[in-house]
Each structure stands twice: as C-alpha cells, then as structure tokens.
Amino acid sequence: MKDIRVNDFVAEGTGEMVIVTGIPRSGTSIVGKVLGSLCDVEYAFEPPLVPYLDAQVRWGRMDPGDGVNILKTYLYFEYFVEYLHGRRYNFRPSDDSFVLSMKPFNEIVEKWKTIGSTQDAIDEAEERSLICKSPGVYTLLNHIYENSPKIMIIHIWRDLERIIASLMSKRWFHDENLGPDSTGLWPFLKTEGARMVPYPVAEDAIEAWQSMNAETRTVHVCNQLADDRRAFRLRYSGRETYYELDFGAFVQSPGEATAQLASFLGLTPGPKTEDIVNEVAPTDPPCDPRRILDRCDPVEAERFYRLHNTTGN
DSSP: OOOOOOOHHHHHHHHTOEEEEESTTSSHHHHHHHHHTSTTEEEEEOOTHHHHHHHHHHTTSSOHHHHHHHHHHHIIIIIIIHHHHTOSOBOOTTSTTBGGGTSOHHHHHHHHHHOOSHHHHHHHHTTSEEEEEOTTOHHHHHHHHHHOTTSEEEEEEOOHHHHHHHHHHHTTTSGGGSSTTSOOSSOEEOOSSSSOEETTSOGGGHHHHTTOOHHHHHHHHHHHHHHHHHHHHHHHTTSTTEEEEEHHHHHHSHHHHHHHHHHHHTOOOOTTHHHHHHHOOOOOOSSOHHHHHHTSOHHHHHHHHHHHTSTTO
16 A cells, blocks of 8 residues: 655655644743744644644544644645745734734735745745644654654743643633533543543543533643653653743743744744743733642642652653
8 A cells, every 4th residue: 555645845844843832821822922923934823733633643543644744734735835925824913823913014015925826935935934833732743753853842841830720710621611512622522421521631531521620620631731741851852953941931031031942943033023022021820729729639639749740840
C-alpha cells in the first residue's frame, strides 16, 4: 500500500514553524500575541481543527502520521498561505487574534497589492515564519515534534494554582457548559451521560465525571494536562529548539522576556511589539485556589498538590 505524503513546500513550510503551547489558561494568548507582532511572522491563533486531531490521535481513532499530515496541510494552506495573501485576518477588535493589534494596516494593504496568487504566497513563505498557538494538544504535539526536530516549541509554565483559579472563573466545567447544546471549547467523548465529557478526561474517570462537582472536574482536567505537560518537557527539554518560558517571570519583566524570546527565534520586534509588551502586567487570581481544592475530591486534590510541587511541573 502506498503512503500518502504532503507537498515538499508544505513539509518545509511547517517543518520549521513555531508552536506556542502549555496548559490552557497558562498565558499562551498574551505570549502568542507578542510573538505574532514580531517582524516577518504570520500568527495562527488556536486553529480549531488542532484539538480535534489531538483527540482523535489520543483515543486511537486516527493514525498519528495521518494526523500530522492533516495538521501540516491545514496549517499551511488555511493559515500560512491565506495570511500571506492578506486574507483570513481577524478584524474584530475585541478578539485576541485581532490583527491590527499585532500588525500595522499598511503591511496588510501591501499584501493585498503584491501577493496575487497561491504561488506568490508560497514564494513569500520562504522568507517568513509561521507561529501557531494551541494549548494542551500534547498527544499530537509529541508526534509532530518527534519527527520534525526543527520545529521550535515555546512551552509555557504557570503555577497550577493560578491555572485552576482561571479555569474556574471561566466555568468551562460547570453543568451549564457541559450540555449537548452548549458551546464547549473541547472535542467531547461520546458517552451515555447527561453531561459532555472533554476528551482529556482519563478513561477511568469518565463515568465518575457525571457526578463530580465543578471543582473536581476542573482539577481533574488540570491534572491530566499537567501530567501531559510534564512528560513532554521531560522528553524534549534538551533540544535546542525547545524553550521553556516561566509565565510569572514573563509578567514581571515582559520587555526582557520578549527580547530573549525574539533572540531565540532569530526574529526582531515589529512596530506593534512594544505596545503589546507595555500592556502586560501582574494580575490577582480571579478566585481563591485553596477554596477550589477544599471543595475538590481528596484524591484529585492530593494528585494536584503532588504535581504542583514538582519543579517546573
């Protein structure tokens, strides 16, 4: 049986891209926005197919090689080429991916004037970098990074207590956001229960998920992804293309941290970079993480404290 492959220019264009990742609510959005403002960068904010592919590979429903090839083709044509054309940009000021917060309008107009065909965009891609921000997709990320060692990973670490506080404030795992008609942020597992089950939920916890309170669900998902993050870090942190970013340090000294990131990537600040950096400031937790853990199942809470006390997770 013949293998299916992608075009050489797709493999090359995505083989050296930058992926910004971490546990959801760890600071990937603001870091991605800063990186998206650097010169000669096209920035893909949370492409929605990526977590679906991650779920398929995680649960053995898709061959990992197929998942990686679909991912590469999807990111290259639907994001990299479309952005190089000056199409597909988000012009909604309230969104994290609002292009005019990262790029000057005259740069976009210049693309409309000069990039007339797909071939023009492919030619232009050789001079530019694709940065993709997608948190939590560790199964798929393992497979693409294992076989594409020139991909650069910006892996964000944030204190787990701050993560569960942020997750709880978003109410992602409350009953009202787990109904079949709710606008969930996750691919969900097909189960018989009344509440939708996000795909990172451990197999031995699927049935129990239905009766968990919101605090336990939040901590359980955080624990699963913290385990994934730790395994990924242990496996790849020795690579020259891997960069560990402490979000707390980034917030305390955003200018210095941005300069270090840009140097690591071999990129330079853009016209909007300083404005974004100046917006970065410390914030207080939206709720008390200790109260979350007090209301959480003791087994999950104990697992959380064990992960929390692991240096760098």
